[in-house]
Amino acid sequence: MVSKVIFGRGCFNQLADILSPRRLNTKAPFIFFVDDVFKGNSWLTSRIPLSYDDKLVYVSTKEEPKTSQIDQLVEDIILTYKERPSGIIGIGGGSVLDIAKAVAIMLNNDGESKDYQGWDLVNTEAVYHVGIPTISGTGAEVSRTTxxxxxxxxxxxNSDFTPFDQVLLDPELTKDVPKDQWFYTGMDCFVHCIESLNGTYLNAFSKSYGEKALELCKEIFIDNDCTDEESQDKLMMASWHGGMSIAYSQVGVAHAMSYGLSYLLGIKHGIGNCIVFDHLEDYYPEGVALFKVMKKKHNITLPQCICANLxxxxxxxxxxxxxxLxxxxxxxxxxxxKKIITKEKLKALYLKM
Ligand code: NAD
Ligand code: ZN
Incomplete structure (x- = not known):
C-alpha cells in the first residue's frame, strides 16, 4: 500500500515541504518526470520546487511506457549524477506515474526492466518515489504495478516495492483534461470496478473499495453532466478506490483483450478498454449496459473496425x-x-471491434 497520501485542492503547493526532509544531500537530486502537456504551463511548472541539481524531465505520452525507454532514462540518470537521486517524482497520467515507479525500481535493481515484468521479481527496495496524478481513472497512483x-x-x-512512498492528490490539477480523455481514463476506473466486483478473486477487502468506486462513477458519469470541481474531486477518489479494489483482486476480460490491442496496434489503455468493453455483454451484462448509457450521455464515438484488415x-x-495474462x-x-476461453472465441470478439 501507499504509506503516505495527502488530498485537497491546492495541496500541490505542499510539495516542497514534503520533499525537503527526504533530500539525502545536495548532490542527490530529485528528478521530476512531468507530462509534456504541461510544457509552457507556468501555473503548474512554476510550483515545482527545484533546487541544487534537481531536474525536470518532460515526458511524451504519445506512446505508452516501454521497457527500453525506462532503461534509457535510468542510464541517463546514472551517467549524469555521481549520487543516486533523493527521489523520483511523477506528475501526469497513468503513463508518467508508471514511468516514475519503474525508474525508481530500476535505479536500485540490476539488469533490464524487461527482466522484472511479472509478479514479485523485484528484490531490492526502490528509490523514494512520489506520484502526483493530473488525470483520474487508472488507479496507477495507488497500485502495486507499473x-x-x-x-x-x-x-x-508487480511487486511490493512498486507502490509510491507518497501520493499527492490535488483534483485541481485535472481541470484542463479534454472531455474525451476524461471519459476514456474515467472508464478505466469503471471497468476496474466491474471486473473486480464480478471476478472470482473478489473478497471483502476488494468489494468494499470496488463498490464505493462504482457508486462514485455512477454519480459522476450518469447522475451528473459535468466536470465541475465536485466531480473532479469524486473522480480522483473513485480512481483511488478502484485501484485499491484491484490491488487485492484482479482485472478481467476487458483488460486482457485491451493489452492485445495495445501491444499490436498501439491503442492506448483507456480507449482500448472502452473499445473492448463495448462488446463484452456476454461476460459483464449489467456493466456493459451501464457503459452504453454513459457513452451515449457523453456523446462518445468509439473507433470501429480497427481489426478489419489484420x-x-x-x-x-x-x-x-x-x-x-x-x-x-x-x-x-x-x-x-482454459476450457471456456478459446482462440476462436477471442478472434470472433476482436473481429467485432
Ligand atoms: P496518459 O497518461 O497517456 O494520459 C492521457 C492523456 O491525457 C495524455 O495525452 C496526457 O498528456 C493528457 N493529460 C494528462 N493530464 C492532463 C491534464 N491535467 N490536462 C490536460 N491533459 C492531460 O493516460 P492514462 O489513461 O492516464 O494512463 C494510461 C496509462 O496508464 C497506460 O500506459 C496504462 O498501461 C497505465 N495504467 C497503469 C495502471 C497501473 O496500475 N499502474 C493502471 C491502469 C493503467
Ligand atoms: Zn486499467
Whole structure:
C-alpha cells in the first residue's frame, strides 16, 4: 500500500515541504518526470520546487511506457549524477506515474526492466518515489504495478516495492483534461470496478473499495453532466478506490483483450478498454449496459473496425498476448477458464471491434 497520501485542492503547493526532509544531500537530486502537456504551463511548472541539481524531465505520452525507454532514462540518470537521486517524482497520467515507479525500481535493481515484468521479481527496495496524478481513472497512483510494453509482452512489474512512498492528490490539477480523455481514463476506473466486483478473486477487502468506486462513477458519469470541481474531486477518489479494489483482486476480460490491442496496434489503455468493453455483454451484462448509457450521455464515438484488415498472424499475436495474462482470465472465468476461453472465441470478439 501507499504509506503516505495527502488530498485537497491546492495541496500541490505542499510539495516542497514534503520533499525537503527526504533530500539525502545536495548532490542527490530529485528528478521530476512531468507530462509534456504541461510544457509552457507556468501555473503548474512554476510550483515545482527545484533546487541544487534537481531536474525536470518532460515526458511524451504519445506512446505508452516501454521497457527500453525506462532503461534509457535510468542510464541517463546514472551517467549524469555521481549520487543516486533523493527521489523520483511523477506528475501526469497513468503513463508518467508508471514511468516514475519503474525508474525508481530500476535505479536500485540490476539488469533490464524487461527482466522484472511479472509478479514479485523485484528484490531490492526502490528509490523514494512520489506520484502526483493530473488525470483520474487508472488507479496507477495507488497500485502495486507499473505497466510496461517490453520486447515480448505488455506486462506490469508487480511487486511490493512498486507502490509510491507518497501520493499527492490535488483534483485541481485535472481541470484542463479534454472531455474525451476524461471519459476514456474515467472508464478505466469503471471497468476496474466491474471486473473486480464480478471476478472470482473478489473478497471483502476488494468489494468494499470496488463498490464505493462504482457508486462514485455512477454519480459522476450518469447522475451528473459535468466536470465541475465536485466531480473532479469524486473522480480522483473513485480512481483511488478502484485501484485499491484491484490491488487485492484482479482485472478481467476487458483488460486482457485491451493489452492485445495495445501491444499490436498501439491503442492506448483507456480507449482500448472502452473499445473492448463495448462488446463484452456476454461476460459483464449489467456493466456493459451501464457503459452504453454513459457513452451515449457523453456523446462518445468509439473507433470501429480497427481489426478489419489484420492478417491471421496479427490476430495470433494479439490473442497470444491476451491469453498470456492467466491471472486475469482466472479471475474473470474461474480456474477452468482454459476450457471456456478459446482462440476462436477471442478472434470472433476482436473481429467485432
Ligand atoms: P496518459 O497518461 O497517456 O494520459 C492521457 C492523456 O491525457 C495524455 O495525452 C496526457 O498528456 C493528457 N493529460 C494528462 N493530464 C492532463 C491534464 N491535467 N490536462 C490536460 N491533459 C492531460 O493516460 P492514462 O489513461 O492516464 O494512463 C494510461 C496509462 O496508464 C497506460 O500506459 C496504462 O498501461 C497505465 N495504467 C497503469 C495502471 C497501473 O496500475 N499502474 C493502471 C491502469 C493503467
Ligand atoms: Zn486499467
Amino acid at each position: 505497466i510496461l510494453t517490453g520486447p515480448e509482452r505488455k506486462l506490469g512489474i 492478417s491471421d498472424e496479427e490476430f495470433d499475436i494479439m490473442i497470444d498476448v491476451a491469453l498470456s 492467466e491471472p486475469l482470465w482466472e479471475n474473470a472465468i474461474g480456474k477452468q477458464w
